Amino acid sequence: MVTENGNESVKSNIKVQAMQFAYPGQPPIFADFNLEIIPGSRCLLVGANGSGKTTLLKILAGKHMVGGRDVVQVLNSSAFHDTHLVCSGDLAYLGGSWSKTIGCAGDVPLQGDISAEQMIFGVEGIDPDRREKLIELLDIDLQWRMHKVSDGQRRRVQICLGLLHPFKVLLLDEITVDLDVVARMDLLEFFKDECDQRAATIVYATHIFDGLETWATHLAYIQEGELKRKEKLAELHELKNSANLLSVVESWLRSETKLKKKTPVTSAAHNNRSSGFDASPFRSSRHMAYYR
Numbered sequence: 110m111v112t113e114n115g116n117e118s119v120k121s122n123i124k125v126q127a128m129q130f131a132y133p134g135q136p137p138i139f140a141d142f143n144l145e146i147i148p149g150s151r152c153l154l155v156g157a158n159g160s161g162k163t164t165l166l167k168i169l170a171g172k173h174m175v176g177g178r179d180v181v182q183v184l185n186s187s188a189f190h191d192t193h194l195v196c197s198g199d200l201a202y203l204g205g206s207w208s209k210t211i212g213c214a215g216d217v218p219l220q221g222d223i224s225a226e227q228m229i230f231g232v233e234g235i236d237p238d239r240r241e242k243l244i245e246l247l248d249i250d251l252q253w254r255m256h257k258v259s260d261g262q263r264r265r266v267q268i269c270l271g272l273l274h275p276f277k278v279l280l281l282d283e284i285t286v287d288l289d290v291v292a293r294m295d296l297l298e299f300f301k302d303e304c305d306q307r308a309a310t311i312v313y314a315t316h317i318f319d320g321l322e323t324w325a326t327h328l329a330y331i332q333e334g335e336l337k338r339k340e341k342l343a344e345l346h347e348l349k350n351s352a353n354l355l356s357v358v359e360s361w362l363r364s365e366t367k368l369k370k371k372t373p374v375t376s377a378a379h380n381n382r383s384s385g386f387d388a389s390p391f392r393s394s395r396h397m398a399y400y401r
């Protein structure tokens with residue numbers, strides 16, 4: 110069941126049409142995915158682990174090439190092809206660990222004997238007032254050295270860098286996990302002001318719902334790559350009869366789990382699975398005993 114907000118007169122800041130996407134050698138995560146998000150929205154992206162939230166945010170951030178230019182549009186440009194979106198700072202993505210991908214080593218945490226000041230003041234063309242505001246908001250000590258700070262302190266510098274440019278669309282992939290309560294609440298308030306004052310759009314994937322009932326304007330719920338719900342939070346009827354957003358999302362995810370448990374495994378599928386596992390190098394064997 111998908112409820113669109115149906116506001117035809119307002120142009121979408123994010124528009125995804127008939128999107129298909131699969132990781133190489135994997136079955137498709139998104140088969141025919143559609144989503145529209147209007148300017149000024151603060152849209153929560155919710156779903157179980159592995160439902161496709163991070164993948165969707167990365168696609169919106171232009172990190173994966175998907176279909177033609179019209180399939181994934183951000184600010185009326187192609188998220189992947191129009192690199193000016195990211196270069197100008199109009200489209201910002203904050204997610205995952207602060208890392209860089211190094212060949213076969215994969216994602217290596219970004220560390221080095223470099224100060225917070227060098228990183229933050231190294232970004233050119235920034236409004237000094239905005240920079241000061243962010244440094245104060247995130248309580249950053251400019252003398253912090255990136256190889257000697259806590260996860261939360263490193264995260265604050267990462268967030269600051271990501272917000273220096275006044276974004277038009279901001280994609281957040283659970284970046285507040287390492288922050289203490291005060292930093293998280295202050296940051297959410299800052300985001301709210303950015304949307305209200307500049308009609309910026311935020312999509313925020315999270316499993317932490319504290320304080321979000323009054324913060325978010327919309328909610329999108331994904332189940333296994335399918336958009337199950339997309340509606341205004343104020344119109345979410347379950348929220349009127351529940352203690353909070355957490356219990357609403359909890360009930361959705363619990364019914365997903367029940368559905369999965371009810372789906373019987375056919376004997377053919379079971380046989381296929383066993384034979385696949387038999388061929389696997391990770392099959393338990395006498396030899397594996399040496400590694401226990």
Ligand SMILES: Nc1ncnc2c1ncn2[C@@H]1O[C@H](COP(=O)(O)OP(=O)(O)OP(=O)(O)O)[C@@H](O)[C@H]1O
Pocket residue numbers: 132133135138156157158159160161162163164165
């Ligand atoms: N680089 C990758 N290569 C292959 N498959 C991947 C890759 N990244 C994610 N997947 C698969 O894609 C699916 C969606 O993953 P994704 O990270 O988007 O989920 P998520 O909703 O963000 O989960 P979580 O709540 O745990 O962060 C999962 O089944 C995952 O195993």
